[in-house]
Amino acid sequence: MKNDGDRYVLRARGLRKEYGNGEGMVRAVNEVSLDVVSGETVAVMGPSGCGKSTLLYLLGGLDRPTEGELWLAGQRIDQLSERALARLRRSTVGFVFQAFHLMEELTAAENVELPALLAGRSARWARQRASALLEQVGLADRATFLPSALSGGQRQRVAVARALVSEPQVVLADEPTGNLDSHATAEVLWLFEHLRKAGQTLVIVTHDPQIASTADRLITMRDGAFAAETRLTGDRTGNITALVGQARAYEQGA
């Protein structure tokens, strides 16, 4: 039997995040409690400004909650120092952003290597791991390209590869397809589906119902709080597979 610490990659209790104070105070995240078990895929939806991004950043230790308790990989993180948070992030969290946030001056492969190098891995190890991951995301032939020479979908696939390079326990994605057209969305979607099947724990914030429908669980937020939580059945994934098939056919044809 696994204990709680192993079973839950993420646990939050009474999480709250406030910006400003007095009259202008904004409660971006309000009394959120959440458990994410290993291997689970959670989608978070909700109207713009309801606090999805803020929640995701709290979960990944990029920001600190105003109140509440938070565990990441069995470790209480809401009180950790900035340095300890960085160390923990390095080994347990991979981020994917709507705006990609790739380094403009680094090639695709160099971008993917970066977290491994920051974690103190050897240059050799980082290179091998990066080329394996680029292969996985279908960009082996684009390894030496700068981000500016890649399409939006390709950039986001590089970002996903980068998020995976240090074998994180959880990948947190903030609207990974928000800047992409339908074709590029399909590319990225296929990738997440692949990850889900491989047992990668995933939390995805999205406006896209198609992405949401691939998740094990769908959480709807409103005004910083959870409004609804739905456990999705497996048979919905069927049409996603079809979509991914379409995308691949398109890519091969092009």
Added chain:
Amino acid sequence: MGKIRLVARLVSRDLRRRPGPAVLLVLAITAATATLTLGLVLHGVTNQPYQQTRAATNGPDVIAQIDPWQEGGVRVQVGQARIAAEIRTLTHAPGVAGYSGPYPVASALLRVRGLTTGIEAEGRAEGRASIDQPEVVAGTWVRPGGIVLERTFAAALGVGIGNLVSVADRPYRVVGIAVTAAVLPYPNLCFAAYGGCAFDYVGSINLHPNPGLAWLTEPAARSLGSPRAPLSYFLNLKLTDPAAAPAFASRYAMPWPNSPVLAWQTLQAGSGLLVQDEQSVLSPGAWLAALLAAASVAVLAGGRMAERIRRIGLLKAVGATPGMVAVVLLAENVVLALVASATGLAIGWAAGPALASPGAALVGTPGAPALSLSIVGLVVAMAQVVALASVVVSAVRAARTSTVSALADAARRPRRHGTLIGLSRRMPVPLLIGTLLIARRPRRAVLSAASVAVTATGIVSVLAFHTSVRLRSATLSNGLENPVIGRDEQMLVVLTVVLVALATLNAICAAWTTVLDARHSSAVVRALGATPDQVTAGIAAAQVLPAVPGVLLGIPLGIALFDLAAQGAGMTVPTPWSLAAAALGALVGVAALAGIPARVGARRPVSPILQSETA
């Protein structure tokens, strides 16, 4: 009218939104203009105190110093009749309006508190002389048993009113301290007995080295003469046309050598020689300072380029004409440069007298030097040129790039230095981050290296100067402190402070722009797991790494610069430990200055940066 108001609004909003770069720009230009002002006013500053002294003492237009020795294979004494005849020729020459003297002058030894030094003792009446009545600045004028010392000489001796000295083994009490416009300040000589004028003269003549000037009563001075050391004479002349003094002096030069006939203009120039060292240090110093200030401005301009181009894109997108865009861009910098040049002028003008004090030889301290209209014009023009140069590149780029690509932030795209990136992969995390930052902006790194090199050049040449001053003559051959050296040292301290202040400003500008530019990258790197300490160290490394070649380059350049400024007076190399200390200090300083803004930046939470930037 509406347009002017719009420009004013855009400028004031921009200044309010980003006061930091504006303040740094003003500081950099202020520093440059202050140094320039100083350099310019120092050229004129020395004349004023001499003129004041000349007025206060009714100084001579021409002074003749008549030596009784006729130099030749054998020293032959000139007869008193010959001397009287020469004096008559001078006093009766056409153009002479009046005279005082001849006053007897004796070469003698003065002893006080174990020090022995030569003096030229001029015998004077107790009453006032019509021409060259030395201005008593403390005590009284000569009286029996009393001696009056020239002020720079008294200062070098460390002797004051009431002290007892012995002259030719006879006791005298110091009754007064005075200044004159007829003789050069100590330790520069212009005494007949010493073969005429010798500037910055140290030792070697077989009389008493480095004599100072003193006044005794006439009988006392005469009593010091002996057949072995006969008296010489000072004769002060007033001409109807003071401007004709140099011509008069050369026409009526003494028929025997070593007896100078000097025009007041020569003495004025000679008293200016006291600050000659200062000037020879200050003018390369001013150049270095100007270079540093320009480097700061360039760094700031580079740092704001991206933002400017986007702003231009926005203005064009809402219908501003290229002319309007240019006006908006230029207006802000014109205002900033005006503020900076006014401040710089005021500082340079106020600091001038402190630096150029020509010593105590002349009356009082010089007042604030005159700021001529041309100096003001030159300084303001320089400030405007520097400030405008910093936006011209943006303006040209903006005019060339289309509105769309200006908006799309094309200018902001970093460069890439593949080799450096490759290298960085094998480094520990802080160096990796630092190298990535350098690889991103190689030109800025080159600029940083260059400005560190300029600073190092300045400091090393100051060190070399310091060493050479030490070697030269910290003490005169009579054991007294050389007052010129004291002023040199003071000047070096001031110059070092100016250079270090500018270099500090420059390092802050460079670090600050790097921190701003690296905002997004460091947020990403932190999201990927770098700790704030690693990011701070990385940004500091990005400043220190280019500083290393800068310092190494600055050492030979500094030695060469000093050599050039000293006009081949011999190569002087500062001691290795002082070089090592300076180099280490520079690097530590750069690291510390970069560390502070980096640390502030690294403390900020990552998420707002990532959410607000879409790079």
